[in-house]
Amino acid sequence: MTGSSSSPVAEGTPRGNGLGSRAAAALVFGSSAAVLVVEIVALRLLAPYLGLTLETSTLVIGIALTAIAIGSWLGGLLADQVDPRRLLGPSLGVSGAVVALTPAMLRTTAEWAPAMLLLIASLTILVPGALLSAVTPIVTKLRLTSLSETGTVVGRLSGVGTVGAIVGTVLTGFVLVSRLPVSGILIGLGILLVAGSALVEWRTRGWSGTPALTLVVVAGGLATTVAPGGCDAETRYHCARVVTDPDRDSGRTLVLDGLRHSYVDLDDPTFLEFTYVRAIASVADTAFPEGEPLAAHHVGGGGLTLPRYLAATRPGTRSLVSEIDSGVVRIDRERLGLRAEAGIAVRAEDGRLGLRRLDTGSRDLVVGDAFGGVSVPWHLTTVEAMTDVRRVLDEDGLYVANLIDHGGLDFARAEAATLAETFDHVALLGDPVDIGLDPTATPSGGNLVLLASDRPVDLRAAQEALDARRTGWKIATGAGLTSWIGDARPLTDDYAPVDQLLQPSSTRGGA
Structure with missing residues (x-):
């Protein structure tokens, strides 16, 4: 018999790359949700300094979409040139560190160097957004073992990513913002991303790099407590x-x-x-x-x-x-x-x-x-x-x-x-x-x-x-x-x- 075919693989079991289908779906879902959480919360962080206007919303949405485009393109490009297992942990960990530092960075910049606010705001959305958006093509590369299932894998993971983005949007707008300060949301998200990075590193390459990223998240939390621009209360809108x-x-x-x-x-x-x-x-x-x-x-x-x-x-x-x-x-x-x-x-x-x-x-x-x-x-x-x-x-x-x-x-x-x-x-x-x-x-x-x-x-x-x-x-x-x-x-x-x-x-x- 000539030709080749892929063997059936039980749902949730690794395919020799250390990443099962459930783990792949969880990574794509979580990273896509995180991008939308960052986007919505960034609007609330910037409102005291730029106003809550159509221009502000358009700017943030435009930067987030740019981040998604850059991350998807670079993630796919790098996944073809480097072992994808070496990319997942750093992508999650570095994005988590930046997200955790965002409240302190934006508020400090707005008070002490307002001319730099747009640049810093753009970077705090662009960097984690691109890194998190790179997760989907990286995971897709890891899950592709046969050309005969390319459409199925790509379609499934794209759908999971879209659902994650929807959940991130709804969860932030209806639940998180009404119950938590925006600084708490971002520091908590940073912690989750670093924890995800640690788990991926443990599954693929050991614990290298995670302690340093954890220290950055802790530093972000401490910096937020002394950064200017604090509130007596963070309401749903103000x-x-x-x-x-x-x-x-x-x-x-x-x-x-x-x-x-x-x-x-x-x-x-x-x-x-x-x-x-x-x-x-x-x-x-x-x-x-x-x-x-x-x-x-x-x-x-x-x-x-x-x-x-x-x-x-x-x-x-x-x-x-x-x-x-x-x-x-x-x-x-x-x-x-x-x-x-x-x-x-x-x-x-x-x-x-x-x-x-x-x-x-x-x-x-x-x-x-x-x-x-x-x-x-x-x-x-x-x-x-x-x-x-x-x-x-x-x-x-x-x-x-x-x-x-x-x-x-x-x-x-x-x-x-x-x-x-x-x-x-x-x-x-x-x-x-x-x-x-x-x-x-x-x-x-x-x-x-x-x-x-x-x-x-x-x-x-x-x-x-x-x-x-x-x-x-x-x-x-x-x-x-x-x-x-x-x-x-x-x-x-x-x-x-x-x-x-x-x-x-x-x-x-x-x-």
Whole structure:
């Protein structure tokens, strides 16, 4: 009989190369899952320094895909030139060491050498991603013993790798991030990868190199404890800290991802630190009869400064808050003195979904103050979202929104155009330079407040309140606002390039 054929091999038994089919599947599954864990957690590590924007997400995804491409190509190339058994252990071990060091490296670089952050971030994703992606072609080489089963082996391992990537994504997004700090996730993953490296080395070549890699993982864990950029709490969405005001004993600032989001006076909820908060309070004070309780809805909660203010100045006010981050709500209760009897109810939910749950005409006031980094989440900016806001307001209701923009203020102009498309009356509050009242000066940007209603608002009274609070802000409306908006295009669910319209500030000011 001429020709040759491969002998049947029992599932899970080695084929003379020290790697059974179950071990091969486990290596491919685990390494593919680890690549996605690193990718998702890297987004959270970078958010405090680069913002959680579409550009940041695109950058991280692009680097991860580049790593997968490079690793797959080089892994296959090297597996054809070197004994594949000599490659598996180092690939897992070195990637584990880099992963464990990533939190300390990124946070230290961001604080001490920010110009190098993108380079270091790219390397901390690229190096382990490439090494882990090389595992699949290396394992495939080890499992191929006959050309007659090439399709079966390659297809099976490719499928296993894809399932691993899916599990890594789901496990990180739904389980790990909600239960562990990001530094703990990466150090734990580093430990698992080094342990896998040790096991592979033991099966193939002994324990060479593993003790040194273990020391690197331990060093990564220790470095994380002293690296800058620590958090009081890592919530599902933010690195959160509560900072005491050195000039006011009862003052607390809620810092999320390095940005000041809220200022709360634990003893005096009528004390308003941030200018934009004083502006919104001025509008609310003058748009409704003094002291009259309101039914208010707040899209975005943070430290709940405005709900507390309304509860103090308008007893009986019912404020419902949609705050997507349950960890921030927990901080409000444990660190910022939120009490159930204050008439403030908080739902841990997306702001747009929260609007849909409200009855038509059920609110006097809706406040938009939701941010991801320095940008309003795009789906809260569109004509469709504003139509839902208009639906839940009663006939005399008022919508007030906080925005942040810089440079040409393209996003702010587009959002003003969006509100003008939806409501009968729109006004813009801000620094005179930013809202076009001083055409000789160049806008610097920062916070702006838009108000919208289907009934006229007493803007003269609102301006008097702004002056009394010494905000320095003015109000633009009518033809002046129309000129300021210019040819800005309203935002819709089909077209809302918020991240592209926004221009970053050269400073990291508070919201």
